Amino acid sequence: MRVLIVDDHPVVVSGCKALLAAEPDIEVFDAPDAETGLAAYMAKTPDVAVIDINLPGLSGFELATRILTQDPAARIVIFSMNDDPAFAARAISTGAKGYLAKNDDPSLFVAALRQVCAGGTYLPGALAQKMAFAKFDNRLAQLSQREMEIVRLLAAGQSMGAIADKLGVSYKTIANNCTSLKLKLGARTSMDLMRVALEAQGQ
Template sequence: MQKLLIVDSHCLFADGVRFLIEFSTDHTVVGVLHTGREVIPFLLQHDVDVLLLDIDLPDMSGLELTRTIRALYPATNVLALTVLTNPQSVNLTIEAGAMGYCPKQASRNELFAAIRAVGAGHLYLPPSLVQQLRKPAIEKVTQDLTDRETEVIQLIVNGYTTKTIADKLFLSTRTVETHRKNIYRKLSIHTNIELARYAQANKIM
């Protein structure tokens, strides 16, 4: 059973999401907050598996909050739940450390799928955004990736830090960074969101 925290400045929306989750799933909503500044004090007192976060908060940057949570509470996975669906917002949010991105326009089944994926530690992008963001070149498996580089891709898109990847693969952090640079060069990409699209298209998540 996953423990969820909802952070959204719109009270009616947050309460509606809470009702949907508690009525339709076996997850537990341990809290509903309406400002970003309440989040860290709350996490000090409660265990949270998935944080449903509106990244467009009025009192602070949702992206900066995501980075802080990623650094201080790596066991809490952030799922962005927002009206923003432009590629730049998606890219910045995933780069900040969020494990998933779900538009507020999504259906409840899509929201539940996002919660399940993020709760399991997997990157989640809804099909509508994947289609919007996808580039044809990303879909072609024509690159000469090594088995080690494929391992590194899997770990990167599943949210592991460079240090954790190094520990898991018994490598130095410098070697992991070299692998990352080589992967980016071979795939002609520049960001982790592009890498996630590649991994999804080629089923190496």
Template sequence: MSPIKVALVDDQTLFLKGLRLILEEYPEIDIVIEANNGQDFLTAVAKEEPHVVLLDLKMPGMDGIEVAEKLKTIAPEVKIILLTMHDDEHFIHHVLSLGANGYLLKNEEPAILREAIQKVMTQEYYLNDYVAKALLSNIKKKDTYSSDQAKDALFTLTPREKEILQLICEEHTTGEIAQQLFISKRTVEGHRQNLLDKTGVRNTAGLVIYALKNQLV
């Protein structure tokens, strides 16, 4: 199996070096980019596109949200895991809705970091307990996703699409969904793309948020 190419972006040098030391312990991870700011990272992506980026949210000049938005334009296949010290529920919902694949606090255990990297590669998103609780709490307090497209999607999702959405939310991979429903991986990907198009969200994490908000799971 090919190694997972990972980029590290953080303006705190000690944290960045510590992150590298932790991840170098895992043979399936290959660190291909190490940057202290968003611009250097975006420049490096043109030469060495990673599979996953661990991206600090709060950086001078260009913060993590701006970097993530630019990255989605130049390299949309790169999975984004945002790193921060903040666990505000509204903020978590906001950044995941923008297209991030995961959200981790900087004081997580190394094993959680490894798990997050592996899961965004296999199922495109990683939501741990506190993120899931924050999303549910924020959804209950306020209708944070109320576009006409999102509302219309409720009436246009087919039974099969709802079935696949349920399995996505249960953290099944494309291969597992295909096997369970006796369809091909390509068919699963087609349904996933239809779900993205109908709901107007950016990625699989957005689909999970959509499903939770509309009580589809």
């Protein structure tokens, strides 16, 4: 099994490699950002791609979309610090075959990759249960991938200036996006945006 890990944190990549090192049939290679990740995918044609959501430049969601455009049969597992069902639902709607939170039991990592490689799908049990019972606010369906990325970065404590730098746009553009997001999600402040996106259920 050939596994591509796209993550910009060396410690995370090293940890993933360590988990897979005991598996003699697994070959691992990695990339630190979306651009090199896409190039690596096209060059190496891995059986499974593990993609972090929070990448420099393009988000993991955007990378997954680009890979699937090139290879509709791609088997992608989204990897995130966030175990909220809203992110998992977004990953699945993007076309990913699995979702793993970085705080999940490490012993599940290899099993998840093998399951996806075999043509299956994978969600941790607790997360799958949350998704089954959650009624996600339909307002989220209005958001573009870029808007979801801005909401996620705000929730991570990033300032609008830092988000503008990360996404390569002007501060004014991010400020305008945030104003639009507040209207779409009924949020009063910038920090309310993620709370509304993740907590609004069946309103």
